[in-house]
Amino acid sequence: MAGEKGLSAHLGGHLRENGMLVALVAIVAFFTVILQFQAQPVNFLKAQNITNVFLQNGHVIILALGMLLVIVAGHIDLSVGSVAAFTGAVSAWLTVSMGLPFWLVIPLTLIVGGLIGAMQGYWIAYWRIPSFIVTLAGMMVFRGATMWLLGGQNIGPFPREFQAMSNGFIPDLTGIGRPHGLTLILVALAVGLLVWSGLRSRRSDAAFGVTPEPMGFFVGRLVILAAAITFVGYQLASFRGLPNVMVVLVLLTLIYAFFTENTVTGRRIYALGGNEKAARLSGIRTERLVFLTFVNMGALAALAGMIVTARLNSATPKAGTGFELDAIASVFIGGASMAGGSGKIVGVVVGALIMGVMNMGMSILGIGIDYQQMIKGLVLLVAVIFDVYNKSK
């Protein structure tokens, strides 16, 4: 089976999935090389940069996870930037003005975000008001609400514990110090998990009657991924260890990947986006599902809002501007369809990382914000053109 035909057929079928990963690697390689040949060579892959990519783009990845579900369900949410700003302001108000401890502020803010999502989701799901309109309204309303709550000023600074959410690193429980022992242990665990799950899905592929990918391909991909994780992990360990944000990101990514691919509710969201009427006639409560998708989006927007607020160490009226566009772009670069019903969590994370790596690389290169915007816009367009072209073949 694993002859010439198997290989090319496999490459064809999984071009989209692997394509964006290849693009990410290529973009990283591009910046690494080009920065080496600057007048003052810069090591693009140094630990600080790697840490910063995740610190500076964590909120985009978090928003994109929720946005994928919204888009898969056949909707859109334009309000997440404003909601993130508002919930950030709420967390600031609770912490600074009310003096509440962080372990109370975090869940309270998440609840506020969920309620905002519920308010918008109610009209979208049960009244069938187009999500574009409801969330466009939400975008304006919560931007205004942020200004109102903050009184046009910044609120801050925050206590250390709250800031640690985005600036902190996991403690080294092993006491090794440098390199960071716990980080190394976690990296080893992650690599082990990667190999185990790879082998497991390969075995079940056979059981599903799917032609497994050629062995060479499988091993090659596994080795590259393991090497990448090990490299990133070691760099982080030799710097300050694993950032707290990254722990949150990895956990959320795993949870949402599992949710979308392996749970009944996840599958139903895809069915809803694929053909709402067929889904409803199959006994799926589509309205409730849309509603919950927006509640989830609201809570994730609140999480993103707190992380950004903690990073800046103050809540500002202008926070979160344009976040919704970054999140939506990540989802589409990651291969989701505008029509709903398709898209993968892994793709979305890769899409967000592509944007993040490009932001950082271009900034180090000293490319102006004007060119950065143009280049990012074109990358989004090219990724989607590539997608459409692939499907038409």
Added chain:
Amino acid sequence: MATLLEMRAISKTFPGVRALDHVDLTVEEGEIHAICGENGAGKSTLMKVLSGVYPHGTYEGDIVYAGEPLSLRGIRDSEHHGIIIIHQELALVPLLSIAENLFLGNEVASRGVIDWRKAFRRTRELLAKVGLNEPPGTQVGKLGVGKQQLIEIAKALAKDVRLLILDEPTAALQENDSQKLLDLMLELKAQGVTQIIISHKLNEIGRIADRITVIRDGATVSTIARHEISEDRIIRDMVGRDMAHRYPDRVPNPGEVLLEVQGWNVWHPEQKDRQVIRDAGFTVRKGEIVGIAGLMGTGRTELAMSLFGRSYGQGHRGTVRMNGRPVDVSTVAKAVAAGLSYVTEDRKALGLILEEPILKNISLANLAGVALRGVLDKRREARVAEDYRKALAIRTPGVQQKVVNLSGGNQQKVVLSKWLFTDPQVLILDEPTRGIDVGAKYEIYTIMNDLAAQGRGIVMISSEMPELLGMCDRIYVMNEGRIVGELSRDAATQEKIMAMILKTTGNGTGQPGGRAA
């Protein structure tokens, strides 16, 4: 009579498939020429070659039209020659008016400014020609499918048609609209318009066609002259074997009453005072196949869907009993739990997620059956799909295949599999053989018989009376939202069914669209 069109040895290859293999077709000036063949035989491909959708150079063979070789560059080119095709999916813009649609791409304008007076005058002329009495400013989306079909023809007439191609024009029409359309075709013939019709409905072809060309597996099998036309002959040529039995044999063995519906009333989903189903009642026994006959638009689908989790209408009233006990069917999930399944007449829009693979479609209505505490067991899901693939002979390379790539018959088997996996006691099949070819129809009938033999009750809704008469143990006749009669297998004939419909038309409390007295 002169030859208008001759297509010689047309071959067309798609990657991996030879869709047409030396097809010959000769059409005489002024005739109605029918093209028959199973789904996938190559009829539509041939017509796309003829109408320039596949331009000259993308196929082999020659086309001679009105005595001259024809090499088309595109659809506009073919329309320039007076060759106009009306596709199965109507190409009208629902939000525009009749006049706007008629001259779309061909506007009555000078220097880009539309002359509405002239456009409306010409629209009235064209509508008169096709026998449609509607104001030219009417929004097309507000008309029924039958009238829309007539507008398509008027649109063709607006372009000075010489050869009109109709791809399954009556597939979505109800009986009297179909008749009107066929009459119009005969009238156009009298005016000298040559026509090609693709159709599955053999009785219609028999009525209007002068000659029939049968295509099988991308090749011409035969051309049958008018005096030789018989349904058996056409079917034999289409499937390549004798179909002595169009319906599989079965010994009915009805048991006790399974489903009992009493006093079922439903109102229109948007118009509160418009009653669509009136006091309907019926029963289904174990192992019984029960038919529901009636014209389109009499409320058969509405009855079925309203019973199935109130998927249609509002203000539902009446009782539903399963095995003698009243059951709650107020949501789809509850109806499924009560043992009811509904297989839709519109499998692409309502039955399937086309871009998803077979296995995900099959598990959709019973995800709990392949999950443990909300987590999917994908191995089990694949095994279930594989079992149904074998049991129902779904022809596909594997259950990972997207359903959009399957033929109509195989898609229908996927929808059936989805509902069988919920283990229903009663299956309501709404037009289960619509749009699928003769061979696959036989397979669907066989599956229905097997299900009845397992002790399930089956309700079959169909617009094709021969199919109901061939398959059902009992037939209910529906008209204007009521069940107006019941016939046993032995007593049922097409004439009796039609008589029941005609006698009850207009003498109730009004039409289904009308107001209650």
